[in-house]
Amino acid sequence: MIAHFLKLEWKQYFRSSYWQKSIFLNILLGFFALYFMASFLIIGIGGYYILKDQFPEQDPLVLVNSFLMYVIVGDLIFRYIMQKLPVMNIKPLLILPINKKKIVHFILMKSSFSIFNLFGLFFYIPFAVVLIVNGYDTTGALAWLFSMILVVQSANFFNFLVNKNNQVFMGLITILVGGYIIQKFEVFNLAGFIGEGFDAVYANPIYALLFLVLVFVLYNFNYKQLRNEVYLDAFISQEVKVAKSSDLAFTNRFGDIAPFIKNDLRLLVRNKRTKSSLWMLLMGLLYGLIFYTQPIYADKEWVFVLVGIFSTGVFLMNFGQFIPAWDSSYYKMLMSQNITYERYLKSKFIIMTISVVLLFLLGIPYVYFGWKVLAVHFAAMIYNIGVNTHVIMFGGSFNRKKINLDEKAAFNYQGTGAVQWLIGIPLMLFPMALFGLISWLVNFETAVITLLFLGFAGIAFHKNLMILITKKYQESKYKMIHAFNQEN
Amino acid sequence: MIQTTLLSKKYGPVEVLHIDALDIPTGQSFGLVGNNGAGKTTFFNILLDLVRPTTGAIINHDFQVNTTEEWKTFTGSFIDESFLIGYLTPEEYFEFIGDLRGLNKADVKTFLTFFEEFFNGEILNKKKYLRDLSKGNQKKVGIVASMMGNPKVIILDEPFANLDPTTQIRLKKIIKELTENREITVLISSHDLTHVTEVCERIVVLEKGNIVKDMETSAETLQELESYFAV
Numbered sequence: 001m002i003a004h005f006l007k008l009e010w011k012q013y014f015r016s017s018y019w020q021k022s023i024f025l026n027i028l029l030g031f032f033a034l035y036f037m038a039s040f041l042i043i044g045i046g047g048y049y050i051l052k053d054q055f056p057e058q059d060p061l062v063l064v065n066s067f068l069m070y071v072i073v074g075d076l077i078f079r080y081i082m083q084k085l086p087v088m089n090i091k092p093l094l095i096l097p098i099n100k101k102k103i104v105h106f107i108l109m110k111s112s113f114s115i116f117n118l119f120g121l122f123f124y125i126p127f128a129v130v131l132i133v134n135g136y137d138t139t140g141a142l143a144w145l146f147s148m149i150l151v152v153q154s155a156n157f158f159n160f161l162v163n164k165n166n167q168v169f170m171g172l173i174t175i176l177v178g179g180y181i182i183q184k185f186e187v188f189n190l191a192g193f194i195g196e197g198f199d200a201v202y203a204n205p206i207y208a209l210l211f212l213v214l215v216f217v218l219y220n221f222n223y224k225q226l227r228n229e230v231y232l233d234a235f236i237s238q239e240v241k242v243a244k245s246s247d248l249a250f251t252n253r254f255g256d257i258a259p260f261i262k263n264d265l266r267l268l269v270r271n272k273r274t275k276s277s278l279w280m281l282l283m284g285l286l287y288g289l290i291f292y293t294q295p296i297y298a299d300k301e302w303v304f305v306l307v308g309i310f311s312t313g314v315f316l317m318n319f320g321q322f323i324p325a326w327d328s329s330y331y332k333m334l335m336s337q338n339i340t341y342e343r344y345l346k347s348k349f350i351i352m353t354i355s356v357v358l359l360f361l362l363g364i365p366y367v368y369f370g371w372k373v374l375a376v377h378f379a380a381m382i383y384n385i386g387v388n389t390h391v392i393m394f395g396g397s398f399n400r401k402k403i404n405l406d407e408k409a410a411f412n413y414q415g416t417g418a419v420q421w422l423i424g425i426p427l428m429l430f431p432m433a434l435f436g437l438i439s440w441l442v443n444f445e446t447a448v449i450t451l452l453f454l455g456f457a458g459i460a461f462h463k464n465l466m467i468l469i470t471k472k473y474q475e476s477k478y479k480m481i482h483a484f485n486q487e488n
Numbered sequence: 489m490i491q492t493t494l495l496s497k498k499y500g501p502v503e504v505l506h507i508d509a510l511d512i513p514t515g516q517s518f519g520l521v522g523n524n525g526a527g528k529t530t531f532f533n534i535l536l537d538l539v540r541p542t543t544g545a546i547i548n549h550d551f552q553v554n555t556t557e558e559w560k561t562f563t564g565s566f567i568d569e570s571f572l573i574g575y576l577t578p579e580e581y582f583e584f585i586g587d588l589r590g591l592n593k594a595d596v597k598t599f600l601t602f603f604e605e606f607f608n609g610e611i612l613n614k615k616k617y618l619r620d621l622s623k624g625n626q627k628k629v630g631i632v633a634s635m636m637g638n639p640k641v642i643i644l645d646e647p648f649a650n651l652d653p654t655t656q657i658r659l660k661k662i663i664k665e666l667t668e669n670r671e672i673t674v675l676i677s678s679h680d681l682t683h684v685t686e687v688c689e690r691i692v693v694l695e696k697g698n699i700v701k702d703m704e705t706s707a708e709t710l711q712e713l714e715s716y717f718a719v
Binding site for chain 2: 258331336340478482
């Protein structure tokens with residue numbers, strides 16, 4: 001029986017359109033996986049010696065333990081975003097003479113071998129081996145390793161149980177940030193406290209059994225939950241979310257493009273794929289902190305351009321690069337309606353422009369890092385509005401990939417073609433290079449003015465550019481209809 | 489009047505549609521039947537300028553469909569679920585289509601009251617997104633949307649499929665009423681010979697892209713069609 005299941009899984013995996021779509025992307029993903037594994041392995045082997053060297057008076061194992069809380073919570077957050085629940089397509093199996101228990105156990109066991117559970121082991125196993133080699137108590141180190149494997153498994157089943165519950169996710173973030181803050185201000189060392197628990201496992205190997213109980217309990221919860229769902233009810237009565245109608249009357253001031261703007265706003269908040277893109281806004285906004293807090297970048301003005309373009313344009317790039325694929329599932333209908341491409345594209349332009357201005361305003365606090373930063377961000381905003389919006393909409397006319405709006409965004413390359421990767425170059429690298437060159441040849445002020453000039457020129461020629469872009473869309477209309485009709 | 493002249497569509501070497509001449513006068517209820525792959529949907533797609541013809545053209549009320557867009561103002565259509573926007577509620581969808589077709593909110597509301605019976609209380613104010621409706625209910629939304637804004641031409645691909653018997657009967661009534669004044673041309677395709685003979689005054693049979701029969705509906709039509717397809 002298990003052999004049958006495995007065979008089905010194998011076929012499902014390799015025959016999925018996802019796999020067949022692009023060898024290139026798969027290789028890229030493979031490299032990522034290998035990279036992570038290799039890094040973990042290196043840290044696992046070298047970690048002990050590095051810690052010993054840096055903190056000679058402390059025990060490396062205790063140090064590692066005191067950070068485990070962050071690792072575990074971080075792992076859970078990572079899983080929440082990335083890990084897909086291992087759902088086997090059980091519908092066709094239900095009417096066959098297969099014991100339902102078996103199906104459920106198989107699904108659960110399968111999830112144990114998920115790649116997400118393997119990553120951690122690349123660190124824990126070599127680290128434990130190094131501990132033993134360096135004269136740590138063998139039983140203790142093995143018990144510690146055993147506990148870590150069980151912790152990883154618990155995380156796996158916990159994630160399964162949580163099942164993409166947003167409240168739990170917020171809870172995890174709170175623990176992570178809150179734990180760090182109270183440790184930093186020396187209120188309470190939560191991570192250290194949890195670390196002591198792991199120290200105790202090393203001292204008393206018998207405690208490792210507690211983790212075994214934990215895994216067992218979580219597994220059972222999962223089993224009970226799933227066993228109840230091996231009925232068609234789960235498919236038929238898929239919880240239908242109560243639709244929230246929204247009037248969005250404020251968009252009426254945009255006149256004849258208002259219906260499209262309304263539609264795009266609803267598109268953004270009502271679909272999984274777009275909703276997870278909205279998270280990117282926060283990331284983009286905080287992107288500057290990575291650079292500006294480091295003194296080495298303080299006098300590298302071209303970095304300001306990178307941050308400026310990215311942080312004011314994060315939505316522009318995320319949303320813009322999939323125009324018109326966002327509307328791919330009903331593109332035929334749009335094309336048979338009495339609308340002009342111009343109105344359709346204009347609404348996209350306005351939405352992107354508003355986002356750019358809004359993100360700039362939210363990013364004004366960056367002035368803390370100097371007025372130059374703000375000046376560059378302002379120029380970047382104008383450049384984004386004048387140049388990048390047009391470039392990205394032009395690039396969109398080459399879009400031939402359908403998007404399924406119900407899929408999540410992270411690690412989802414649906415709708416991504418080579419053009420989407422290439423378009424990042426003119427959007428970010430070009431202004432950066434131009435700015436760098438001019439500020440090196442002339443001075444900072446001239447470089448800012450150049451960006452502003454390009455941006456304002458784009459705004460001034462907006463109408464002409466739109467005519468050009470519209471023409472391009474009209475030319476590719478049939479190709480797009482045909483392509484959007486194909487399931488991936 | 490919808491005129492088709494020397495129309496053909498080829499995918500590679502395969503010709504999927506070939507119509508030398510087909511005139512559909514204004515106000516006619518026109519039925520298209522044929523087995524899978526006969527070219528019914530292709531014909532509708534060309535008529536809606538969603539697919540380009542290899543040769544020939546269709547002229548919809550004096551406007552050639554692949555060179556102008558004027559015909560869009562008076563042509564309503566529903567081909568399949570991909571005409572719906574899944575993340576909208578039915579009310580929002582009607583409002584959107586209404587906006588595009590020049591109806592304001594109040595107009596849309598009045599328009600929808602005519603279809604209360606057809607909706608059978610399953611569409612409006614249900615607080616559901618279109619993607620969460622059943623296939624049949626999605627179809628109801630699409631069909632009604634195709635009739636918004638006083639179109640002169642209505643194109644429906646397989647309108648009866650997936651509908652429950654009551655709704656099928658109500659749809660037939662609606663289609664008959666539409667063509668009563670001989671101002672609205674209705675084009676439908678169907679696999680259900682009974683329905684199509686009941687609603688349509690003219691039936692064209694396509695086979696492998698060619699017109700093989702073109703007849704006025706009479707008492708014998710159903711039998712004739714049944715014997716034709718019973719091979």
